[in-house]
Amino acid sequence: MILEKIKKPNDIHKVSLEDFPRLAEEIRSFLIQTVSETGGHLASNLGVVELTLALHNVLDFPQDKLIWDVGHQAYTHKILTGRKDGFKELRKEGGLSGFPKRNESDCDSFDTGHSSNSISAGLGYVRARDLLGEKYNVVSVIGDGALTGGMAYEALNNAAELKTNFIIIINDNNMSISKNVGGMSTYLSVLRTAEVYTGMKLGVTKTLKKIPHVGTAVVDTVRKTKSSIKQLIIPGMLFENMGLTYLGPVDGHNMRQMMKLFNEAKRVEGPVVVHVLTEKGRGYGPASMHPERFHGTGPFDIQSGKTLAEKTVPCYTDCFSRALCSVAEKNPKVVAITAAMPDGTGLSRFQKKFPERFFDVGIAEEHAVTFAAGLALGGMIPVFAVYSSFLQRGFDQIVHDVCMQNLHVIFAIDRAGFVGADGETHHGCFDLSYLSMIPNMTVMAPKNGKELADMLKYAVELDGPCAIRYPKGAVCTEMEDYNEPLEKGRSEVITRGSDIAVLGVGSMVSVCQKVCEELKDQGLAEATLVNARFVKPLDTSLLDELSRNHSLLVTVEENVKSGGFGEHVSAYMEACHPEVRVLPLAIGDRFIEHGTVGSQRAKTGLNVQGILEAVEQCRTDLEDKRK
Numbered sequence: 001m002i003l004e005k006i007k008k009p010n011d012i013h014k015v016s017l018e019d020f021p022r023l024a025e026e027i028r029s030f031l032i033q034t035v036s037e038t039g040g041h042l043a044s045n046l047g048v049v050e051l052t053l054a055l056h057n058v059l060d061f062p063q064d065k066l067i068w069d070v071g072h073q074a075y076t077h078k079i080l081t082g083r084k085d086g087f088k089e090l091r092k093e094g095g096l097s098g099f100p101k102r103n104e105s106d107c108d109s110f111d112t113g114h115s116s117n118s119i120s121a122g123l124g125y126v127r128a129r130d131l132l133g134e135k136y137n138v139v140s141v142i143g144d145g146a147l148t149g150g151m152a153y154e155a156l157n158n159a160a161e162l163k164t165n166f167i168i169i170i171n172d173n174n175m176s177i178s179k180n181v182g183g184m185s186t187y188l189s190v191l192r193t194a195e196v197y198t199g200m201k202l203g204v205t206k207t208l209k210k211i212p213h214v215g216t217a218v219v220d221t222v223r224k225t226k227s228s229i230k231q232l233i234i235p236g237m238l239f240e241n242m243g244l245t246y247l248g249p250v251d252g253h254n255m256r257q258m259m260k261l262f263n264e265a266k267r268v269e270g271p272v273v274v275h276v277l278t279e280k281g282r283g284y285g286p287a288s289m290h291p292e293r294f295h296g297t298g299p300f301d302i303q304s305g306k307t308l309a310e311k312t313v314p315c316y317t318d319c320f321s322r323a324l325c326s327v328a329e330k331n332p333k334v335v336a337i338t339a340a341m342p343d344g345t346g347l348s349r350f351q352k353k354f355p356e357r358f359f360d361v362g363i364a365e366e367h368a369v370t371f372a373a374g375l376a377l378g379g380m381i382p383v384f385a386v387y388s389s390f391l392q393r394g395f396d397q398i399v400h401d402v403c404m405q406n407l408h409v410i411f412a413i414d415r416a417g418f419v420g421a422d423g424e425t426h427h428g429c430f431d432l433s434y435l436s437m438i439p440n441m442t443v444m445a446p447k448n449g450k451e452l453a454d455m456l457k458y459a460v461e462l463d464g465p466c467a468i469r470y471p472k473g474a475v476c477t478e479m480e481d482y483n484e485p486l487e488k489g490r491s492e493v494i495t496r497g498s499d500i501a502v503l504g505v506g507s508m509v510s511v512c513q514k515v516c517e518e519l520k521d522q523g524l525a526e527a528t529l530v531n532a533r534f535v536k537p538l539d540t541s542l543l544d545e546l547s548r549n550h551s552l553l554v555t556v557e558e559n560v561k562s563g564g565f566g567e568h569v570s571a572y573m574e575a576c577h578p579e580v581r582v583l584p585l586a587i588g589d590r591f592i593e594h595g596t597v598g599s600q601r602a603k604t605g606l607n608v609q610g611i612l613e614a615v616e617q618c619r620t621d622l623e624d625k626r627k
């Protein structure tokens with residue numbers, strides 16, 4: 001095994017070029033075997049094996065800086081930097097992260113997880129390097145999907161002014177998670193067939209030279225200008241016209257060609273774009289045939305490619321997906337938007353049923369929000385289905401373009417709360433805070449799948465901006481008999497008791513129900529259980545009512561404490577009912593790394609045991625104070 005020789009960074013330099021294809025094969029077998037057991041991002045990683053080998057061959061770690069956009073494709077980089085043994089614990093608590101992490105290795109130059117920021121980060125490194133008079137290479141690797149995100153263009157625009165070396169690699173596999181979309185994707189397709197243009201270029205040169213007296217001079221002049229004759233033939237040489245050198249396209253599975261080009265790129269005094277063509281899922285039949293299914297996968301059977309999930313339980317995404325189609329059938333104004341995640345958000349079903357009312361805007365959450373604002377003003381009812389953590393990108397647009405104009409835009413926010421194996425970059429634990437502080441916004445969270453469907457119907461009828469946030473994973477089917485009609489800003493009381501009231505938000509309601517049962521089993525008076533339903537507007541009339549026969553209100557939410565539901569309740573109670581103690585339970589002021597959702601909830605005290613302990617502690621404090 002050649003792979004056995006790779007124990008630490010730069011060991012690749014000891015491998016002879018002839019052995020590279022075998023090494024690539026060994027890495028692919030290792031990746032397939034490992035990910036089939038642990039789950040992870042397989043297809044993208046299989047596509048960049050040779051690209052990573054070629055890069056490692058021309059770079060030195062840790063002094064050179066390699067920044068992987070999104071970072072889901074950095075497995076080979078991890079293997080080549082001495083982390084192969086860690087793959088047994090890939091994405092598990094305390095184990096190897098699925099993304100680059102500076103605290104995991106000094107060969108990881110930037111922590112990533114969200115897309116389209118690698119060029120900005122790389123450019124920052126370049127400017128710092130030059131200011132400090134240091135000498136190292138900076139390489140940002142960005143996928144064709146990530147290149148649909150606005151930040152990438154802001155960075156390219158800025159990078160164009162550089163006079164020193166900065167290598168930007170476009171890893172073009174003609175796929176985002178799903179089929180890539182938009183004009184840039186089309187443009188890359190044109191460049192992909194550049195051999196055709198190379199042929200034409202020679203042809204045109206010959207033709208020009210045939211023009212009597214001036215032909216040769218024209219060719220020479222064009223050659224001498226920076227623009228090169230290529231521009232006469234390739235329509236819109238976007239990168240070159242901007243001031244970046246464009247090299248490629250090069251076969252991303254041909255290591256010799258890539259290394260030659262990378263070495264050339266290192267010599268360019270300025271920003272250089274190297275266009276590398278790769279195949280997503282390469283080397284594993286099921287993944288190359290279904291790259292979207294193997295983009296991120298759970299454990300699977302290598303032979304058949306089938307996932308090993310014991311049984312398929314319906315998830316919130318599925319529930320949302322059906323509910324949306326149902327409201328869209330009744331209301332032709334309902335349109336749906338995704339930022340490159342039709343499968344993850346469940347919009348694929350809508351896309352099939354209502355193709356003309358479906359919009360995939362690429363990985364462009366900021367644009368999606370303002371696009372929705374325009375749709376709303378034009379008379380449609382847009383539903384932007386998006387993961388909580390990715391919506392963070394669109395914050396200003398929510399404030400400025402949607403809420404300030406009080407527009408009827410619906411945000412269907414998936415993956416709200418902990419997400420497990422993807423870790424801190426992907427948790428949706430800020431949305432309750434960053435949404436509920438914006439004027440005009442209504443913020444809801446359903447206790448179960450049935451309520452999610454009801455909230456969506458309600459949101460379509462409502463006017464003004466509105467968000468519904470729901471968690472990753474299996475849908476809660478408990479408490480389905482509790483389904484009072486939704487009323488703006490009104491919570492739902494599930495059980496009425498006294499002394500202690502437990503107010504849960506969304507995913508935490510079923511957990512709170514178990515807490516109340518436990519409290520009852522402990523011989524305490526029956527606690528009141530409240531399904532908050534609305535985080536904004538706050539149900540202040542219920543809080544007034546609860547203040548009459550409760551001494552303690554416990555709020556529980558899968559969101560950071562700062563700016564969350566609990567803080568809003570605390571502020572109100574302090575102002576209006578200071579005699580009632582509020583115990584806000586939420587995520588503390590820190591990032592929670594990868595693991596299982598269960599362990600992440602336990603770590604932050606958001607499980608039955610954690611809540612009971614906090615309540616017990618609080619009651620003891622109250623008792624002590626009374627004495």
Ligand SMILES: Cc1ncc(C[n+]2csc(CCOP(=O)(O)OP(=O)(O)O)c2C)c(N)n1
Nearest residue numbers: 044113114115143144145146175176177340
């Ligand atoms: C801001 C943001 N939105 C959405 C995502 C989800 N996401 C992760 S990878 C990906 C597709 C990336 O495509 P590409 O850059 O071409 O990489 P490939 O998977 O093809 O290697 C998407 C949409 C994300 N990580 N960050």
Ligand SMILES: CC(=O)[C@@H](O)[C@H](O)COP(=O)(O)O
Nearest residue numbers: 070072113296344415422472
């Ligand atoms: C890398 C990335 O951002 C996505 O692939 C993400 O991991 C998808 O998460 P889900 O598996 O929850 O859809």
Ligand SMILES: [Mg+2]
Nearest residue numbers: 143144145175
């Ligand atoms: Mg791609």
